Amino acid sequence: MAHRDFQPDRGPTNFTQFRRFLTRVDVLTGILILVVCAAFVLETRWHRNLLYLLAVPAFLHSLWGANWHAVWAAPIFRLIVVYLAYFCLSAFWSVSFSWLGFADLLRVGLLSLMFVAIVVILATAQNEFEAKLFFWISVTAGLCLVALFAAALSGWMEPGNRLSGFGLASHPIIGATLYGITLLVCAFALIPSARGGCERFLWFTVIALCAIFMLMAGSRGPLLALGAALALGLAVNKTKSGVLVFAVLGVFGAALTIGLVVGVASIETTLTRGFSGHAQLWLQSLSAIAERPWFGYGALTDVMFESTNGTQRSSHNLYLANQFYGGLPASVLLTGLLGVSGLEAIRAARNGAPIYLILLTFGLTCAFFDTRSLVQNLGREWLTIWLPLALLAGRQIRAKHGQSGMATNPTV
Numbered sequence: 001m002a003h004r005d006f007q008p009d010r011g012p013t014n015f016t017q018f019r020r021f022l023t024r025v026d027v028l029t030g031i032l033i034l035v036v037c038a039a040f041v042l043e044t045r046w047h048r049n050l051l052y053l054l055a056v057p058a059f060l061h062s063l064w065g066a067n068w069h070a071v072w073a074a075p076i077f078r079l080i081v082v083y084l085a086y087f088c089l090s091a092f093w094s095v096s097f098s099w100l101g102f103a104d105l106l107r108v109g110l111l112s113l114m115f116v117a118i119v120v121i122l123a124t125a126q127n128e129f130e131a132k133l134f135f136w137i138s139v140t141a142g143l144c145l146v147a148l149f150a151a152a153l154s155g156w157m158e159p160g161n162r163l164s165g166f167g168l169a170s171h172p173i174i175g176a177t178l179y180g181i182t183l184l185v186c187a188f189a190l191i192p193s194a195r196g197g198c199e200r201f202l203w204f205t206v207i208a209l210c211a212i213f214m215l216m217a218g219s220r221g222p223l224l225a226l227g228a229a230l231a232l233g234l235a236v237n238k239t240k241s242g243v244l245v246f247a248v249l250g251v252f253g254a255a256l257t258i259g260l261v262v263g264v265a266s267i268e269t270t271l272t273r274g275f276s277g278h279a280q281l282w283l284q285s286l287s288a289i290a291e292r293p294w295f296g297y298g299a300l301t302d303v304m305f306e307s308t309n310g311t312q313r314s315s316h317n318l319y320l321a322n323q324f325y326g327g328l329p330a331s332v333l334l335t336g337l338l339g340v341s342g343l344e345a346i347r348a349a350r351n352g353a354p355i356y357l358i359l360l361t362f363g364l365t366c367a368f369f370d371t372r373s374l375v376q377n378l379g380r381e382w383l384t385i386w387l388p389l390a391l392l393a394g395r396q397i398r399a400k401h402g403q404s405g406m407a408t409n410p411t412v
Contacts, residue, residue, distance in 0.1 A: 023061065023062045023065070025122065025125045025126050027058070028058060028059070028062055028118065028122060029122055029126070029129060029132060029133075031054060031055050031058050031059075032055070032059075032118060032119065032122060032133075033132065033133055033136045033137075034050070034054075034055075035047075035050060035051055035054075035055050035378075036133065036136075036137060036383065036387075037136050037137060037140040038050055038167065039167055039168045039169075039178060039380075039383065040140050040141050040144045040165070040166060040167050040168070040169060040178060041140070041144065041166055041167045042167045042168075043167060043168075043170065044168060044379065047167065047168065047378060048377060048378050051111075051378050056111075056114070059114055059115075059118045060114065062118065062121075063114065063117055063118065063121075066117070066121055067121075070124070070397055070401065071117060071120055071121060071124075071393075071397070073396075073397060073400060074120065074393040074394075074396040074397050074400075075340055075396065076337070076340055076341050076344065076389060076392055076393035076396060077116070077117075077120055077390075077393045079333070079336055079337040079340060080113070080116055080337060080389065080393070081113065082333060083330075083333045083334060083337055083374075084109045084112060084113055084375065085109075086326065086329060086330060086333055087109065087299055087325070087326055087330060087373070087374070087375050088102075088105055088106050088109045088299065088375070090295070090296060090298050090299045090325060090326045090327075090330065091105050091298055091299045091300045092298070093295060093297075093298045094297065094298025094299060094300035094301045095297065095298065095301050096300055096301060096302055097298065097300055098300070101300045102300065105299055105300065105375065108375055108376065108377050109375050111377065111378070112374070112375060112376070112382070112386060115378075115382055115386060115390070116386050116389065116390045116393070117390075119386075119387060119390035119391065119394065120390050120393045120394045120397070121394075122394075123390065123391055123393075123394025123395070123397075123398075124394045124397045124398055124401070129394075130189070130391060131189075131193070134185045134189045134190055134355075135190065137181070137182055137185055138182055138185055138186050138190055138203065138206050141178070141179060141182040141206065141209075141210065142182075142202075142205070142206040142209060144165060144166050144167075144169070145165070145179070145206075145209040145210065145212075145213055146209070147166075148163075148165050148166065148213075149209070149212075162216070162217055162218035162219075163175075163213060163216035163217050163218070164217070165179075165213065168379065168380065172217040172218055172219050173217070173219040173221065173222065173370055174379075174380050175213065175217050175219075176213070176214045176217040176219040176221075176222035176223070177219075177222045177225075177366050177380055177384060178380070178383065179209075179210040179213045179214055179217075180210070180214060180222045180225065180226050180229075180362060180366075181359065181362065181363075181383060181384065182206065182210050183206075183207050183210035183211065183214070183226065183248070184226070184229055184233075184355070184358050184359060184362055185355070185359075186203040186204075186206050186207050186210075187203075187207060187233075187247075187248055188233055188354055188355045188358050189355045190203045191203045191204070204247070207247075207248060211248070214226065221365075221366060221368070221369030221370055222366055224365065224369075225361075225362045225363075225365035225366040225368075225369075226362065228361055228362070228365045229358045229359075229361045229362040229365070230248060232354075232357060232358060232361050233354055233358050236349045236350075236354045236357060236358075277307030277312075278307075278316050278317070278369060280305070280306070280307045281305050281307050281312055281314075281315055281316050281317070282315065282316075282317055282320060284305045284306070285305065285315040285317065285320040285321070285324055286320065288324060289320065289323050289324055292327065293323075293327060293328060294327050294328055295326070295327035295328070295329065296323060296324055296325050296326045296327030296330060297324060297325060298325060299325045299326065299373070299375065301325065303315065303321075303324070313372075314370075314371075314372040315372070316369060316370050316371075317367075317368055317369065317371070318364075318367035318368065318371035318372075318373070318374070319331070319334070319367070319368070321371070321372055321373055322334050322373065322374075325373060334374075337389070338364065341360060341388075341389050341392050342357075342360065344356070344392045344395060344396060345357035345360050345388075345392055348392070348395060356388060356391060356392055356395065359387075359388040359391075360385075360388040360389070360392070362384070363383075363384035363385045363388055364385065366384055367381075367384070367385065374386070
């Protein structure tokens with residue numbers, strides 16, 4: 001008869017095995033890549049449902065046991081935390097303050113911080129994270145554009161005066177921004193690391209499709225941002241980046257010429273339509289800022305500016321909106337965050353990795369024309385600004401702990 005204290009070794013329970021599965025680096029990487037790439041496919045509501053139902057539980061569980069000491073060691077991450085904390089705190093001096101509004105703002109701020117933290121951890125937990133992320137962004141964008149142009153050419157959909165895509169790209173400006181990111185990733189991350197001519201041809205094809213979409217979307221802000229990013233890429237490394245920059249410009253030139261000859265309405269609209277009222281919004285923002293320059297109007301204050309396109313609830317400029325809501329401290333914190341991040345990006349560019357500086361330049365230039373604030377729910381700003389900042393914070397940690405970062409085991 002067995003002793004009553006004897007208990008057979010049953011091993012880990014199913015729940016324990018599931019928890020270990022969720023904290024695996026490869027699983028978390030797959031979930032993050034799925035959420036990022038879903039921006040090209042899913043509408044806003046379904047995209048956020050995917051975040052809440054799949055990503056948030058897995059990310060929060062993983063962050064609970066993460067190496068926060070190493071993450072906190074990155075100056076960029078610390079500045080992000082301070083900036084988000086202050087911006088949420090500014091809600092208390094908003095004219096239209098409510099506890100419900102503050103709770104919602106805090107929720108969005110914590111979601112943004114969660115996204116940044118998981119990117120930082122994954123970027124330092126495996127050396128191939130960025131390559132995987134850039135690969136799947138480009139593949140997803142390329143397949144979406146093939147499907148989009150096939151539908152347009154077959155007559156299943158009418159492009160109209162401004163071409164729009166699937167998912168978040170159904171808005172022409174957001175679409176041009178997302179495909180601008182894809183174009184830069186292909187040009188400055190994937191093509192330089194391509195293993196053969198076929199792979200380079202694939203990425204050049206994606207670049208061509210992105211260029212055509214951006215021209216047909218009729219959004220000049222992303223085009224200007226792309227020009228700034230390409231010019232910077234050329235300035236940083238004329239020898240290696242020069243061929244890529246001129247190749248991309250050649251693709252744009254060919255697409256523009258063919259579009260004008262054929263008479264593509266959306267491309268003609270991009271060149272001929274008038275101003276969209278940004279100057280009016282900026283002047284009204286400056287006037288309002290002058291009345292309350294020190295601490296701003298608070299993050300929950302409703303904006304009502306008039307322009308040629310009617311009443312607008314945004315300054316359509318991140319830097320003016322940041323000063324409007326948070327005042328001088330918000331501008332100082334944002335300047336410090338971007339300054340530290342810019343220096344890290346320049347160091348990376350000098351070491352042969354210009355993609356960080358190029359993506360950051362593109363995102364911050366886009367924000368000059370169409371961003372309300374950085375404390376937003378899952379959307380464009382997470383990819384244009386938070387993602388490059390998080391990747392740079394991960395680079396800071398890798399530099400401190402060695403090139404392998406914190407990649408010591410398969411779980412976070």
